[in-house]
Amino acid sequence: MTSPDRRTLLMAGAGTAASLLQPELLAARKPLRAPVRIGLVGVGRQGRAMLAELGKFEEVTVVAYCDTDERRLSSAARRARGAQGHPDAASMLAAHPDIDAVLVATPTHLHRQPCEEALAAGKHVYCEAPLAHSVTDARAIAAAAASSGKVFQTGLQGRANPVYGLARSFVRSGAIRDMVTMRAQTNEKNSWQTPASDPARSKALNWRLDSEVTLGLPGEVGAQQFDVFHWFRGDYPVKVEAEGGVLAWRDGRTVADTVHARLTFKDGAALDWSATLGNSYEGTHEVMMGTMGAVKLAWSHGWLFKEADAPTQGWEVYANRQQFHNDEGITLIAEATKLASQGKLKEGVGLPNRPLWYALDDFFKAVTEGDAVPCSAEEGLRATAVAIKVQESLLAGEPLAITEADLASK
Amino acid sequence: MPLRLACPAMGTRFELVLAGQREEHLRAAGEAALEEVRTLHGLWNAFAKDSLVAHLARLAGSGAWTRVDPETFELLELSRSVHAASEGAFHPLLAPLLESLGLRGEAGPDPEAATLDVEGLELDGDRQAVRLARAGMGLDLGGIAKGAALDAAAAILEEEDVRCALLHGGTSTVLALEPPPGRSSWRVVVGSQPGAPVLELARSAMSVSAARARVGTPEAGAHAHVLDPRTGQGVESGRPAAVVRGASAALCDAWSTALVAGAAPALLPNDLDALLQEPDGSWSASAAPTPLCS
The missing domain is CATH 3.40.50.720 (NAD(P)-binding Rossmann-like Domain)
Incomplete structure (x- = not known):
């Protein structure tokens, strides 16, 4: 886990003003x-x-x-x-x-x-x-x-994304209370075909569409998203049921371009995940809903949506808000209190670097500073095993259990 | 039927019209070309906090170098050279001026003159690295980026043996490869007014810039679409629009901006030609080796 003192990141709990890195830092x-x-x-x-x-x-x-x-x-x-x-x-x-x-x-x-x-x-x-x-x-x-x-x-x-780190601290400190349901999606409009005139090169470059080696959408985009839920919740799904098919790109491929999956956790809460290459509406995001609120994450941005009966916190007076049709989201912002006092709250919205930059930054600090x-690798193995189970369920057309042994290193 | 693909980028819509035998290959090549446009948008977007341009602005004045991709490095070299050739009418470092005018959110203070000095855009060719010398400096590539993205997208199409194509960014910058079968060129109409110029494009590009109004914050007032970097004021008169044709979409984009910002037509390089709109709406051709339009 990323150590809190390496970034001006964490907050003590949901009753504290959000604190996250800002561009100047x-x-x-x-x-x-x-x-x-x-x-x-x-x-x-x-x-x-x-x-x-x-x-x-x-x-x-x-x-x-x-x-x-x-x-x-x-x-x-x-x-x-x-x-x-x-x-x-x-x-x-x-x-x-x-x-x-x-x-x-x-x-x-x-x-x-x-x-x-x-x-x-x-x-x-x-x-x-x-x-x-x-x-x-x-x-x-x-x-x-x-x-x-x-x-x-x-x-x-x-796991390296500061917005996600902040959101996780909210969730784990009870800001949305009991997690009752989850959903996530990756929607893009792209055939996944890579151009190559030479057949051998085409086969090599189009490995994502090669049914012999690919994990398809569950592996290539789902694994990143499933792991967000693993990390926030601290556990892994125990059952998965997936279905899908070739609905957008009928070019002879056999690898599904549209997939729906339900990943169920031990407490009965379920993650409904979908991915398609046929439509880009609402892109990529993850949502966790609890009895007191919901968190929506979209990699560079994050929002907290409170239920009407959720207690009001003092820091909310500073909050930057964004309207989503009938819902108002509180933007998860870096060093919100400090920025608000400087009249610069809006400058904290969104990450100043790509998610990949933060992952590499953490890696280099691990290499140079310990x-x-x-x-x-162990966490990567477990997330990979979950994605493989989703793909296996998709191919088998039936629900599959995910056991401790499936996630184990031996 | 030609295949059409499109994506949003750089505040507008990029579209490709592709013709050829195998639709599957055309689509794959077109998607690769659009992916390049999106990648460059991500690097050069002045409005996104996580762009390379924003990163360079944050490090301005710190002394730190950033190694950049070849597309960005070549674009910055080109920007500097057009700035010099246009005697300052094209300017890649207008971000602080745009911010002060409220065109990037709330209006800010007037920028210090030193932040607009192009010498402060430092390029290290050996390391392919960039830095901005003074705090407060910032790149705005809006006058050239669309053209550069089209050049890059066209290069990918040609690498993949797609020969017959028309590409445009927001309809204002257009790049043509080979014309459709049976035609000698792609015909592009500039505007919708009666008598609007029609350009014949084949293995060439064109870009149009216009000085139509856009609005900043109420405090900053309305500003023209194009700023004259030499005065810091919006271009409201003189030359309502300019069309430039040439081999490079980036050069056409930059020079059409420069001409509307007041660059003398005589400064235009010999391998470009231009049409200039007069205040009364009529068009006149610059001195050019070949006629620009039919």
């Missing part, structure tokens, strides 16, 4: 105690996003990168000026023994090998989520991380 961000030399595995879509965020860390240098796709290697040469490209992680690690940490941004089913190779070479590892496409691979990665003695962080970004990572 980030601008004066404390430099890392030591430089970090990075090897980046995978320079496709996510690798490019990582390079964009890495450029904001003055103490971090990308010294090498690798990818099996020659065009992407060529493109990365422009993006990672001064770094050397390699065809695979093994040759990159062999050529650059001075690498401190490896970031793994390959397709999900290709995470295991570079993770194991990097850990075996004594490198710290940040691996994108989900950890793997199979429980076997995810367990192998977690085992390698555990025995390495190195920092390993799973890229479940909600801080705990926000999401360990």
Whole structure:
């Protein structure tokens, strides 16, 4: 978990004014105690996003990168000026023994090998989520991380996101009281097809639509969202029932472009999750509803909606509010009291960095200062196992139980 | 039937019209091109707190460098060169001025002159890194970003062997690849008035800028769509609109802005040509090696 004193983050409870980072504090961000030399595995879509965020860390240098796709290697040469490209992680690690940490941004089913190779070479590892496409691979990665003695962080970004950290402190201190129901969605309009004229390259680049290796929507977008609920609640679902199909892109694919799933927790509360590639309405968000209020999270922003009979807190006089049809949300804002006193409350709305930046910042602090990572390999394994169960339920067309053994590392 | 794809970005709507044999491939290439537009929007959006532009503004004056992507670095180099060539009529650092006029929320104090000095936009080509030299500086790429995004999107389409396409950002900046089968060009009508110019585009781009009014806060009053960086005032008269055609959509975008802001037509580079609207609504062509419109 992210330590509270590393950010001007936490609040004592729901009766205290919200306190979160503000842009000025980030601008004066404390430099890392030591430089970090990075090897980046995978320079496709996510690798490019990582390079964009890495450029904001003055103490971090990308010294090498690798990818099996020659065009992407060529493109990365422009993006990672001064770094050397390699065809695979093994040759990159062999050529650059001075690498401190490896970031793994390959397709999900290709995470295991570079993770194991990097850990075996004594490198710290940040691996994108989900950890793997199979429980076997995810367990192998977690085992390698555990025995390495190195920092390993799973890229479940909600756990590193300051808005989510603030919202979690509200929820866990009772602001919405008893959680009765949950929902989440990822809606986008995108065929998920990656262009490639060569059939072999097309198969490699379109791995998300390859039924032999993909975890589909539950894995590629659901895992991040399911884990938000795991982290807020402190437990994992015990049952899942999923259904879906190809409703938007009838181009011969077999991987569902629209999925609905219900994940039920031990106390009977259920998360209704849906994802579609056919419509972008309301995008990506998560909602938790309790007997005294609801929290809505949308990665860069968050809101608290109070029930009419919820007690009024003194700090609410400062609150910035936003209307959603018939509901009024209190914006979860950084250092709300301080900003309000300066007449700058609205400047605190929204995060000043991408969620990925916060995840990487936490990783680098873990590497250089020994801080705990926000999401360990074990937590990554459990979240991955849940996503795999959702996909299995979708494919089987029947509900499945999720047991302790399913989430265990052995 | 051509395939049309669109996405919202940069405060407007980007649209691609694609023609070719395999719709599945066209769609995949078009989505990749639009993804590039969205990525660049995320980097260059002056209104988003988590954009690269906002990050650079927060670090302004701190001395810290930020390594940036090649698209951003090339855009900033281009911005500086158009600023110099237009004798200051195009300006990439107007954010503090726009803020002072209430065009970014509440009106603020007048910016210090030093925050508008383009020399303060420091570029390190070896490291592909950027910094703003003085606190209070801020980039506003609104006069060039749409064109640059279209250039980047077109490059992706061409990489994927999509040859026949028309791309536009908010209809004001347009980029054409090869024309539709059986046609010699894409025909683009500028405006809806009778007698409006019609441009013939093939493997070329165009951009139009207009000095129509937009409104800031009541305290700051109304301001023109385009500011003259040399006076800090909105452009309200003189040249209501300008159309520029050339190979690069970014250059067309930047120079159409500069011409409406008062740049002398004689400053226009030789590989661009322009149509200038007179106060009475009529259009005149700049001295150009080829006729601009039919």
